[in-house]
Amino acid sequence: MKKIPLFKPYFRVDETLAEIKDCLENSWTGIGYKTEIFETEWKNYSSFKFAHFLNSATSGLHLALNIFKHHYSWKNNDEVITSPLTFISTNSVILQESLKPVFADIDDSLCLSSNSVESLITEKTKALIYVGIGGNTRNYRKIKEICKSRGIIFILDAAHMAGSKWKKTNKQVGIGADCAIFSFQAVKNCPSSDAGMICFKNEKLDSMARNMSWLGIDKTTYQRSKNNNYVWKYDVTSKGFKYHGNSINASMCLVSLRYLDEDNEIRRQKAALYDKFLDENHNLEIIRHDDDLYSSRHLYQIAVDKRDELIQYMASKGISLGVHYQLNSYFKIFKNFNNNSIPTAENYSSRIVSLPMSVSLTDDDVRLVAREICDFLKASK
Numbered sequence: 410m411k412k413i414p415l416f417k418p419y420f421r422v423d424e425t426l427a428e429i430k431d432c433l434e435n436s437w438t439g440i441g442y443k444t445e446i447f448e449t450e451w452k453n454y455s456s457f458k459f460a461h462f463l464n465s466a467t468s469g470l471h472l473a474l475n476i477f478k479h480h481y482s483w484k485n486n487d488e489v490i491t492s493p494l495t496f497i498s499t500n501s502v503i504l505q506e507s508l509k510p511v512f513a514d515i516d517d518s519l520c521l522s523s524n525s526v527e528s529l530i531t532e533k534t535k536a537l538i539y540v541g542i543g544g545n546t547r548n549y550r551k552i553k554e555i556c557k558s559r560g561i562i563f564i565l566d567a568a569h570m571a572g573s574k575w576k577k578t579n580k581q582v583g584i585g586a587d588c589a590i591f592s593f594q595a596v597k598n599c600p601s602s603d604a605g606m607i608c609f610k611n612e613k614l615d616s617m618a619r620n621m622s623w624l625g626i627d628k629t630t631y632q633r634s635k636n637n638n639y640v641w642k643y644d645v646t647s648k649g650f651k652y653h654g655n656s657i658n659a660s661m662c663l664v665s666l667r668y669l670d671e672d673n674e675i676r677r678q679k680a681a682l683y684d685k686f687l688d689e690n691h692n693l694e695i696i697r698h699d700d701d702l703y704s705s706r707h708l709y710q711i712a713v714d715k716r717d718e719l720i721q722y723m724a725s726k727g728i729s730l731g732v733h734y735q736l737n738s739y740f741k742i743f744k745n746f747n748n749n750s751i752p753t754a755e756n757y758s759s760r761i762v763s764l765p766m767s768v769s770l771t772d773d774d775v776r777l778v779a780r781e782i783c784d785f786l787k788a789s790k
């Protein structure tokens with residue numbers, strides 16, 4: 410039986426090894442060198458003015474809240490409106506900074522609902538984290554506008570969004586956000602082994618991120634050793650973290666970025682095929698991505714009533730499905746913050762399932778997955 414995995418990262422092996430070889434031959438695998446080259450390449454690709462390469466998007470989300478909290482003198486228990494339907498990274502960092510997560514409801518795109526967001530704003534609301542789930546952007550502009558008009562910091566968790574572009578401008582989604590954070594983790598679009606990018610709108614905050622991601626040290630080792638003249642003296646100007654990325658992962662990202670648009674186009678083609686082969690008459694709802702968007706299509710999601718049985722049935726056929734995500738507000742760490750009514754999120758989180766999606770998925774794989782799903786739903790009616 411052919412196995413079809415949920416995700417399967419695809420790497421251009423020889424090209425990637427050539428970039429890594431440069432690092433090994435130059436005896437430089439750490440921060441600087443390829444990390445600086447990749448930051449430049451990413452800025453050229455995305456049109457972000459500032460970008461700092463990190464060891465993960467989780468680090469980036471934490472760094473963003475830490476820097477905003479310090480810069481704007483937020484107090485403990487100030488509120489951050491956020492999505493309950495996301496990877497735990499988005500929300501655990503709110504607790505790390507002793508801020509209060511306020512879970513808003515979503516709509517049928519699985520993105521935040523602007524009505525729910527508006528109803529939850531208080532004088533303590535300092536920030537909002539929008540998650541572009543699967544690469545999607547529903548209500549993105551509306552919520553960004555609400556934040557702007559109410560003086561709320563708009564943070565984009567763009568972990569799924571590398572290469573999601575507006576059709577109108579062909580520009581990466583996220584320009585204009587106060588901070589956008591991307592993931593280059595192995596199963597995300599633009600894969601490495603583990604890495605992320607933090608893109609602040611404000612230059613001062615970008616330089617704070619550079620300082621804070623390298624333990625608050627005021628010069629990088631790369632800067633200090635650039636002229637064959639290792640400058641040993643430095644100062645530590647804040648209580649930082651070790652969150653910066655390294656040249657090996659930047660090497661992997663450099664190659665993945667070269668093919669990102671091409672790879673995302675393949676993902677969109679597979680998504681269109683799923684749209685064609687899945688029959689919505691069989692008690693199946695397709696989660697749609699917006700029409701004005703070239704979605705990165707990190708995920709292809711549907712909602713069905715017998716979700717758990719479907720996952721088991723498909724596993725018996727060698728096909729792996731996933732759930733993105735369990736409702737974060739049900740996790741024990743959030744038990745004191747789980748008090749808003751979020752019926753749509755509750756409903757979808759019990760019904761959504763992610764279908765196999767990767768660059769190496771074949772058209773026949775898509776046809777097979779869709780057929781098995783329809784067979785199961787027909788039989789279980």
Ligand SMILES: *Cc1c(COP(=O)(O)O)cnc(C)c1O
Nearest residue numbers: 465466467496498568592594605
């Ligand atoms: C993967 C993911 C993250 C974390 O990314 P890492 O680079 O693995 O830290 C954050 N948010 C969402 C929505 C994710 O899917």
